[in-house]
Amino acid sequence: MDLFLWGVLPYIMVAVLVGGTIWRYRYDQFGWTTRSSQLYESRLLRIGSPLFHFGILVVIIGHVIGLVIPKAWTDFFGISDEMYHLAALGLGTVAGIATLVGVGILIYRRRTTGPVFMATTKNDKTMYVVLVAAIVAGLATTVLGVIGPHQELTYRDTVSPWFRSLFVFQPNIAAMSEASLDYQIHTVIGMVLFMIWPFTRLVHAFTAPVHYLFRPYIIYRSRDGRPTTARGIRRGWAPVGTTDRTPDRKATTTGKTGGTRR
DSSP, rough: OOHHIIIIHHHHHHHHHHHHHHHHHHHHGOSSSSSOTTTOOOHHHHHHHHHHHHHHHHHHHHHHHHHHHHHHHHHHTTHHHHHHHHHHHHHHHHHHHHHHHHHHHHHHHHHHSSHHTOOOOOOHHHHHHHHHHHHHHHHHHHHHHHHHSOSSSSSSHHHHHHHHHHHOOOOHHHHTTTTTTTHEEEEEHHHHHHHGGGHHHHHHHGGOOOGGGGGGOOOOOTTOOOOSSSSOOOOOOOOSSOOOOOOOOOEEEEESEEEEEE
């Protein structure tokens, strides 16, 4: 079982995640969307969506720091285990609670708002169950890993070395098998979440509209072409990653009859 969970399942998860994403992009581009329901209800969405998205962003950053950065590096910079675990407890708990509250509001909104509930598919329900299970398990491991019973081995001695060993195709199965049960459960749920990721609305995370941060201003002009303000029209940002599609204006000449010809 340890060989399958910690030596085989991670690579199955990567194959399904990558292959499923490619398949979804090639054959279901019109379904590559969050299926936004903002038109049906926006009051709860304005509260739950920022809580969930900002919380999950901090959670992802915390996972990257905890799994990728070796313990020897933090020791080299003089960061003690107490300081590290205190920061992990503070930021991890706040981010986990924000994420859990946010997704709870979104689920409550989806369950109690008629049109939103009607637009909810079985696929969405499965995704929410796995997502909430991953968040709850992660929050539990954060709290228990610091204030729970004393453990000689932490995730920095077990889960992190195992995670890094996967990239060199030499999975450290022994290290992961020594991890506590809560970390093992959280890891398995996380792998299940990534396996269903390409086939749910979560796939929209791979196409975040980062380009919007760098696109030029939208310039509005009056019908007669005169500036809309007394100061004139300010030069907008130069387009980034796009081509100039502004049509050329051809010169106007006057004919013998006094009319205009373009």
